[in-house]
Amino acid sequence: MSKVAWIGLGVMGYPMAGHLKSSGHDVTVFNRTREKTEKWVAEHGGSFGTTPAEAAEGADIVFTCVGNDDDLRAVTLGPDGFYQCLKPGAVHVDHTTASAEIARALYEAAKSRGAGALDAPVSGGQAGAENGKLTVMVGGDESDFAKAQTAIASFAHAVTLIGPSGAGQLxxxxxQICIAGLIQGLAEALNFGMRAGLDMEKVIATISKGAAQSWQMENRWKTMIAGEFEFGFAVDWVRKDFGICFDEARRNGASLPVTALVDQFxxxxQEMGGRRWDTSSLIARLNRDESKSS
Known part of the structure; x- marks a missing residue:
């Protein structure tokens, strides 16, 4: 088992780090909010550092799961960042959804220190993190991936090296682009079916066996109809992710008209007060608009 550090105990990082500890790894954690750090240690054991650098001292693998590029830059290259103590042969595994640019910059910074870096964003949401069933898409060197793969598997059911540095983030x-139009389509379909007076349980039981089936349909249709959105992947987060997609699309020339439209939805x-609602809350916007017109 490896000596690992975990930086960032948010709704995703908290249970992911817990799975690592349960798998037998020696885990030291850090979070900006000290209370959350102490709560994690009380619940799972292990230890904590008062700075990212202190938490990562001597670690074989350092995991990060923070908010955005700026947060990632702060915990790695900032004054208290752990890259100052990243030991030769160690691997930094970043689970933040961030830009491919910062992934490549951290890769170069790690290599200059004789260490490695993998960009390894995840899919599966809070439930996937809690159940240890995330999908992890990885960019970086095969040798670094081999060092970290077993540890990552502690909280994942699929871990794939896609390509060189940046490929995981891409x-x-x-x-995220795939999901954008899918959720809007599901919201429109459910809203249409309810207004048509259909028994939606029978409808979903039928169409989910065919080409319309999706994870979102299977896991969110009931809560969408009930207007329940206080869980899952927040609207603020998906808009942050879309911003990253748009920046990259401007660089590579890709057209994202549907994603841009859903981003505005x-x-x-957000204006309705749903900044922390689950992304399935697109149906609430339809209900609001149609209530206004009736």
Whole structure:
């Protein structure tokens, strides 16, 4: 088992780090909010550091799961960042959904220290993190991937090395672009079916066996109809992810018209007070708009 550090105990990182500890790894954690750090240690054991650098001292693998590029830059290259003590042969595994640019920059910074870096964003949401069933898409060197793969598997059911540094983040962008139109389509379909007076349980039981089936349909249709959105992947987060997609699309020339439209729909949901609602809350916007017109 490896000596590992975990930086960032948010709704995803907290249970992911817990799975690592349960798998037998020696885990030291750090979070900006000290209370959350102490709560994790009380619950899982292990130890904590008062700075990212202190937490990562002597670690074979350092995991990060923070908010965005700026947060990632702070915990790695900032004054208290752990890259100052990243030992030769160690691997930094980043689970933040961030830009491919910072992934490549950290890869170069790690290599200059004789260490490695993998960009490894995840899909599966909070439930996937809690149940240890995440999908992890990885960019980086095969030798570094081999060092970290077993540890990552503690909280994942699929871990794939996609390509060189940045490939993991680019794959996550593909994932988010796919989901954008899918959730809007599901919201429109459910809203249509309810207004048509259909028994939606029978409808979903039928169409989920065919080409319309999706994870979102299977896991969110009931809560969408009930107007329950206080869980899962927040609207604020998906808009942050879309921003990363748009930046990359401007660089590579890709056109994202549907994603751009859905992004504006999520802006409407934010204005409705749904910044922390689950992304399935797009149906609430439809209900609001149709209530206004009736």
């Amino acid at each position: 794959t996550k962008m593909v994932n 999520y802006a409407d949901v």
